[in-house]
Amino acid sequence: METVNKHLPIKPKTTRKDSWKKRILAWFRLTNDLVVRVYRGYGNARKVTIQGHVLRLSPLPRRKYRKNMLVNLLAVIRLFFVRPVANVTVRLKGTALQTITDADGFFRIEWVPQEPLPAGWHTVTVELITAHRWITEGEGRFYIPPQTRYGCISDIDDTFLISHSSTIAKRLLVLLTENAHSREPFDDVVDHYQLLAHACTADGQTNPFFFVSSSEWNLYDYILEFSETNHLPDGVYLLSQLKRLRQLWKTGKNKHFTKMDRIARILHMYPERQFILLGDDSQEDPSIYASVIAHYPNQIRSVYLRQINVRNQERTKTLIGQMEKAGVSVCYFRHSARAIEHSQHIGLLP
Incomplete structure (x- = not known):
């Protein structure tokens, strides 16, 4: 009925x-x-x-x-x-x-x-x-997605979009004074993503990209416009809980366990596919990705973590040790050129 x-x-x-x-x-x-x-x-x-x-x-x-x-x-x-x-x-x-x-x-x-x-x-x-x-x-x-070998799951803020997520004042200043056309990605990050989109694929096929972020659904069009303007791979965006105006100052600060849930849904949807995880150390990506590997060890090909927050480096290195012990190759990098070299070294790229 x-x-x-x-x-x-x-x-x-x-x-x-x-x-x-x-x-x-x-x-x-x-x-x-x-x-x-x-x-x-x-x-x-x-x-x-x-x-x-x-x-x-x-x-x-x-x-x-x-x-x-x-x-x-x-x-x-x-x-x-x-x-x-x-x-x-x-x-x-x-x-x-x-x-x-x-x-x-x-x-x-x-x-x-x-x-x-x-x-x-x-x-x-x-x-x-x-x-x-x-x-x-x-x-x-x-x-x-087509039947390719890999898929990519990427964070957004401070992974490819310069956001200053570790400092709420800086994050708000950039968000409120810039726009989707004036903000910039990190150097070489678009090249890395485009290379991963075509890694080990046949002509005309691309590996799917899923952008999973703590940013709110309010910013969906903003992020999509930025991604298209900067020629990032076309993909699916899975953002966080909608916020009202009174909560604007909390932008980007959401319950990170929901990010794990969104990633798990993707992995369940494509159980035969291996994934490349991309994030940064500004918030909870290292611990979330370590948990993903613990629950889905056979589905993770490699992990890329951008160095953003000096205070989080020791904790991040400990979590990287856990990931590598599980057999996953991890690249902890400051510049995307290093990440591209790593992808070539482990055979993702020619």
């Missing part, structure tokens, strides 16, 4: 007050229309994971990028003007498969298609169902 959202009203007639409110919000590049956001999903031929949010207040897409501190400040703050919609029903269009959003308006749909899906990007639509059958929907994509 179909579940519906009884507390969501039928689309009302627009009053003059509503019209002015929408105009004011639009001036600030915000909307109070119900929005179904569908992020990039992933899967294999037999199973697909689709994720997203339902929001009643959300930012409109950024259209222009300028080197103006005030403009950049307002653009980032807008990303945290969100109002999630909890306990409403969303349905995968064209199927009877549906689920309920959690307290943060977040949903995850696990879909088993009737026929095996080919490798590549596929379009998907998620519908918000109301009691009066008025439907709001959002469109997204999901990725089925």
Whole structure:
């Protein structure tokens, strides 16, 4: 039997007050229309994971990028003007498969298609169902990787994107005054990632990339724009719990055990594939990756950790010893050129 959202009203007639409110919000590049956001999903031929949010207040897409501190400040703050919609029903269009959003308006749909899906990007639509059958929907994509030997799971902040995660004041300063076009990746990191994307692959195939971060879903478009601007490998982004404006100062500070859960889901989705883990020592990547290796020793090919925080180096070296004892090659590096040399040394790259 179909579940519906009884507390969501039928689309009302627009009053003059509503019209002015929408105009004011639009001036600030915000909307109070119900929005179904569908992020990039992933899967294999037999199973697909689709994720997203339902929001009643959300930012409109950024259209222009300028080197103006005030403009950049307002653009980032807008990303945290969100109002999630909890306990409403969303349905995968064209199927009877549906689920309920959690307290943060977040949903995850696990879909088993009737026929095996080919490798590549596929379009998907998620519908918000109301009691009066008025439907709001959002469109997204999901990725089925080709049958390559490897996959890559990478952190974002201070792994390829210079973020100063160890110091909250510096992180906020960079986040609030720069934009996705003006920020920079580390030297040679894009070259390393592109080489790994093609490591041991046949012509026309690439190893899949999964970007798993403690950054919030608020920054999804921001990070995606940065990655595309800097020509990082196309991939799937799995971020952390949505934050409201009052929590902006805590950006990037989330429960790290959820990162382990997201990585575990990827490994379960591709049990026959080996993975390359990429991170840094600014927060909890070394301990998370050591735990991943302890639980999935046969699925990890190598680990790359960027040296960011001097105070964490001794602890990181201890964890690296545990990883290497488990038979995993680890590169603890300051510059990506060294990481490229390591990938060549262990046979990932020619």
